Amino acid sequence: MFDFDMLLMVGLKFLFALLMIGAVMTMAGYSVLAERKVSAWMQGRVGPNRTVLPFIVHIPFVGKFLKGLGMFQPLADGLKFLFKEEMIPGHVNKLYYNLAPIVALVPALTTMTVLPFGEFFAEDGRTIPLMLANLEVGILFVLAVSSLGVYGIVLAGWSSNSKYPFLGGIRSSAQMISYELAMGLSLLPIFLWVSEPGTGAMGLSLVDIVNSQNDRAWLLLVQPLSALIFLIALFAETNRLPFDMPESETDLVGGFHTEYGGFKFGIFFVAEYAHIVVGSAIFTVIFLGGWHFLPWIADPWPATWVGTLLGIGWFLAKTIFLIFFFIWVRWTIPRFRYDQVMNLGWTKLLPLALLNLIFYVLLVTWLDQPTA
Amino acid sequence: MNAVDILFYFFATLSVGGGLLMIMSRHPVPAALFMIISLVSVAALFVLLEAFFLAILQVLVYAGAVMVLFLFIIMLLDVGPDGGKVSRIKVISGLAGCLSFGILVVLLLQFSGIGSAESGSWQEIQTTEQVNGDSLLFSTSLKNFGYGLFTKYMLPIQVAGFLLLAAMVGVIVLSKKSLTSGGTE
Numbered sequence: 140m141f142d143f144d145m146l147l148m149v150g151l152k153f154l155f156a157l158l159m160i161g162a163v164m165t166m167a168g169y170s171v172l173a174e175r176k177v178s179a180w181m182q183g184r185v186g187p188n189r190t191v192l193p194f195i196v197h198i199p200f201v202g203k204f205l206k207g208l209g210m211f212q213p214l215a216d217g218l219k220f221l222f223k224e225e226m227i228p229g230h231v232n233k234l235y236y237n238l239a240p241i242v243a244l245v246p247a248l249t250t251m252t253v254l255p256f257g258e259f260f261a262e263d264g265r266t267i268p269l270m271l272a273n274l275e276v277g278i279l280f281v282l283a284v285s286s287l288g289v290y291g292i293v294l295a296g297w298s299s300n301s302k303y304p305f306l307g308g309i310r311s312s313a314q315m316i317s318y319e320l321a322m323g324l325s326l327l328p329i330f331l332w333v334s335e336p337g338t339g340a341m342g343l344s345l346v347d348i349v350n351s352q353n354d355r356a357w358l359l360l361v362q363p364l365s366a367l368i369f370l371i372a373l374f375a376e377t378n379r380l381p382f383d384m385p386e387s388e389t390d391l392v393g394g395f396h397t398e399y400g401g402f403k404f405g406i407f408f409v410a411e412y413a414h415i416v417v418g419s420a421i422f423t424v425i426f427l428g429g430w431h432f433l434p435w436i437a438d439p440w441p442a443t444w445v446g447t448l449l450g451i452g453w454f455l456a457k458t459i460f461l462i463f464f465f466i467w468v469r470w471t472i473p474r475f476r477y478d479q480v481m482n483l484g485w486t487k488l489l490p491l492a493l494l495n496l497i498f499y500v501l502l503v504t505w506l507d508q509p510t511a
Numbered sequence: 512m513n514a515v516d517i518l519f520y521f522f523a524t525l526s527v528g529g530g531l532l533m534i535m536s537r538h539p540v541p542a543a544l545f546m547i548i549s550l551v552s553v554a555a556l557f558v559l560l561e562a563f564f565l566a567i568l569q570v571l572v573y574a575g576a577v578m579v580l581f582l583f584i585i586m587l588l589d590v591g592p593d594g595g596k597v598s599r600i601k602v603i604s605g606l607a608g609c610l611s612f613g614i615l616v617v618l619l620l621q622f623s624g625i626g627s628a629e630s631g632s633w634q635e636i637q638t639t640e641q642v643n644g645d646s647l648l649f650s651t652s653l654k655n656f657g658y659g660l661f662t663k664y665m666l667p668i669q670v671a672g673f674l675l676l677a678a679m680v681g682v683i684v685l686s687k688k689s690l691t692s693g694g695t696e
Contacts, residue, residue, distance in 0.1 A: 235541075275653050279567045286575030290547065293582055297540055305586065312583040319576060343653065 167412035168213040187212040220405030235298035240406035243291025247413040253277040257451035260442040277345040289315040299398040307394035311385035317484035322372035324492035328499035349429035359426040380469040419461035430454040526552035
């Protein structure tokens with residue numbers, strides 16, 4: 140009855156999925172460290188520099204260096220969340236209160252299924268993109284699933300039965316509705332550009348977008364306005380400062396997670412950073428050429444496994460730079476007021492995105508007309 | 512019963528059960544959440560039919576945008592379990608429900624033949640590979656979907672868009688009116 144090949148295939152997929160989750164969660168954990176280190180650097184402090192594992196500190200030079208970098212801080216943070224007492228306040232709606240962190244984390248981790256992060260060169264000359272599932276509608280999948288992430292925040296805000304989390308939840312849903320439109324509209328010109336006749340790109344696949352940027356201009360250079368709108372909307376969707384309305388601690392205490400503590404708060408925290416990691420990777424794929432080398436320059440690495448590894452490394456480098464950019468902006472720009480956020484979304488970004496779309500429709504039509 | 516059948520029954524149960532729980536829960540927020548579960552399960556059923564684009568649209572538009580808006584309104588008005596008025600037209604809604612269900616059953620019997628899915632008049636749906644570049648065939652491919660929408664079904668789309676626009680303008684006019692009449696003007 141058991142089909143061994145089937146079992147192997149499912150098992151391998153399962154293993155790859157676990158590896159991918161491990162990679163993204165590790166990156167999310169170290170993004171927290173990066174946040175603390177970069178903010179310390181920008182404010183002239185040192186940042187985490189005490190935590191160390193007992194046997195590593197005795198290795199000469201390396202041990203001290205790692206200790207100074209705070210390399211073991213994420214481990215300590217995670218353990219702290221894990222061993223804290225799990226408090227459930229008496230006035231909350233228990234089922235939804237416990238459900239909310241899960242609802243927040245699952246979409247953040249699901250979007251990575253369609254994320255291509257490199258390519259494998261097969262023996263017969265074909266290139267196979269490295270990703271969990273190559274969907275024809277990849278980018279729509281990302282938009283759809285990431286839009287479900289807001290329910291975690293809304294649910295947390297509502298089930299806490301308390302004023303500040305409630306306000307955070309309401310703000311979060313309003314912000315989501317406002318910026319999702321601009322985000323979707325900013326991506327349409329990209330697909331118009333990529334699926335021009337003759338390039339072979341058909342659907343909304345992320346792989347086609349990456350390959351269209353190979354030894355040609357990055358889409359960031361072709362469509363800077365789309366990139367800017369997408370980036371701003373990405374900041375809003377990931378609830379990063381200057382858009383962290385749902386948890387703005389100066390006016391809402393802790394926002395939607397005011398009533399949360401211990402590991403459940405940790406899950407919210409990790410979900411936010413996982414969102415940032417996946418969002419940075421998506422931006423890299425769409426606008427920064429993915430795993431391909433610089434614009435107009437063909438990949439300098441050989442088409443073997445070395446090239447595969449270098450490509451993945453290059454992709455990771457771009458993603459990490461974008462994560463740094465997220466942190467950089469957070470510690471540079473002050474938070475918007477709530478009405479300013481709504482204003483920016485509806486009266487500036489949305490018309491701008493529409494105009495951008497119309498402009499590229501006309502441009503692509505003009506470029507594509509048959510030269511008689 | 513293979514894996515697809517099991518998945519179908521799982522998601523079908525989830526969507527119908529979610530719908531039932533939605534109309535039976537007393538508080539509007541859980542009702543909205545059950546509706547999301549129901550909508551996402553319907554999207555999963557679309558995936559089982561290999562209509563990925565439709566599934567994604569279902570999640571993106573209904574579960575992702577419309578329901579967020581619903582929740583926003585529910586939370587903004589702070590409707591509690593006793594907040595809404597008890598409907599006085601229970602009989603009418605009951606009749607309407609029975610009528611819609613009856614129409615649904617009749618249509619299903621009409622189109623599928625009685626109880627036999629094979630002999631029915633369902634149109635064959637082709638997968639992306641079978642279409643092989645022919646844009647006018649009825650298939651699950653994204654390109655054919657768009658091609659059909661912008662050629663054969665152009666007029667219905669325009670009409671639907673126009674209706675939505677009219678509804679939107681109507682809402683704006685209605686809400687504006689109440690604002691100015693209550694103001695100082």
